[in-house]
Amino acid sequence: MAWWKAWMEQEGVTVKGSPHFNPDPDAEILYKAMKGIGTNEQAIIDVLTKRSNAQRQQISKSFKAQFGKDLTETLKSELSGKFERLIVALMYPPYRYEAKELHDAMQGLGTKEGVIIEILASRTKHQLQEIMKAYEEDYGSSLEEDIQGDTSGYLERILVCLLQGSRDDVSGFVDPGLALQDAQDLYEAGEKIHGTDEMKFITILCTRSATHLMRVFEEYEKIANKSIEDSIKSETHGSLEEAMLTVVKCTRNLHSYFAERLHYAMKGAGTLDGTLIRNIVSRSEIDLNLIKSQFKKMYGKTLSSMIMVNIGKGALLSLDLSSPGRKVSGK
Known part of the structure; x- marks a missing residue:
């Protein structure tokens, strides 16, 4: 699909702006692309x-000032399907989109x-604060309270704990003694006992910095003779397991x-x-090129080519992949 290709082939941080x-x-x-019968989707892409x-926010203001219409609502009325979903996602300010x-x-x-696990486990303390602020402004309620009302048990606890943004994501300081103690506490909360002390896992995973946790994982493997991931898989299940493993994955390598x-x-x-649109849009001005590089290492093919194979069939648009500047023709 041309609009995916246009999105993926940007250079640098994928989207630097004009x-x-x-x-x-x-x-x-x-305005001209959406005026009259039919829509010039290529112009919207360009x-x-x-x-x-x-820059898109400034375009939106100019559109309203010149033509008296809301740009996002106009796009919604003119577009459909995956293309609409992507373009509308692009029009949201980042934190409002994640909210x-x-x-x-x-x-x-x-x-x-x-979706909730993905966003809360992968964002920085500052990003989480901005998302919570945007959520309350747009929906008139507290994100924390809504999560508490929509989830329960240990899943609710780990999500709320992540939302607190208690992890130090700046200093990178590691206390070797505390790391060893944390590893021992995790072992005693899971592998060493019958049953699992889930709150011990939640507390350590959600309140320690990434650099500190990396040291904890090293010490844990020495004590337990297995990785923290394997222990989480054997000690938990369902959404709680997914949440804990996501924290570990984001700690080890966010781009992976x-x-x-x-x-x-x-x-x-x-x-x-x-999932595809959310992650490409939300990371496009942060680290999408690094993610694309990691994708190639892990799966032996480019992210762009896999997207084209998976969503290209039946697409409304096609593009000569060797010539990013070529015009798009309708199918």
Whole structure:
């Protein structure tokens, strides 16, 4: 699909924005692309996938000032399917988008625990604070209270603990003595006893820094003769197991974790479009190129090529992959 290719083939941090940016002509191009019968999707791709999020917000303001319409709502009315979902995601300010994803995960029947776990376990303390602020502004309720109302048991406890942002993600300080004690405490809370002290696992995993936890994992393996991942798998199950393993994965290598999430979204029957779009959009101005590099190392193929294979069939648009600047033709 051309819009995926346009999105994935940006250089640098994938999306740096336009160096000679003026929101007014961009807004006019978008207006003309959606005026009258039919929609010029290529024009929308050319503008929105080549602008930073901050620039898209300025385009949105200019669109409203010039034409008296909300740009996001206009895009929703003109587009459909996966293309609409991606373009609308691009229009949200980053923290509002992640707040929306969390809100959507708790709406309707059932809760998409995987979405909540993914976001809360992989974001920094600052990012979590901004997401909580955006959530309350947009939905008039506390993210913590909504998670408590939608989950229960130890899963609720680990999610709330992650949301507190108690982990030190700046200093990188490691106390060798405390790391050894934490490893011993984890062993005694799981492998050494009949049953599991889940709260001990939750407390250590959610309150220690990544650099400290890496030392804890090393010491744990010496004591238990098995990895912390293997112990978590044998001691827990379901969404709690997923949450704990996600914390460990994000601690060991954040880029590998996101590469795995993107691969998971495309393996098997069907594609998990929400997971694919959310992770590409949310990491595009942070570390998507590093994730793409890790993806190639882990799976032996590029993320772009796998996306094209998995969602390209039946697509509305096609693109000559060897010529990113080529025009898109409808199918």
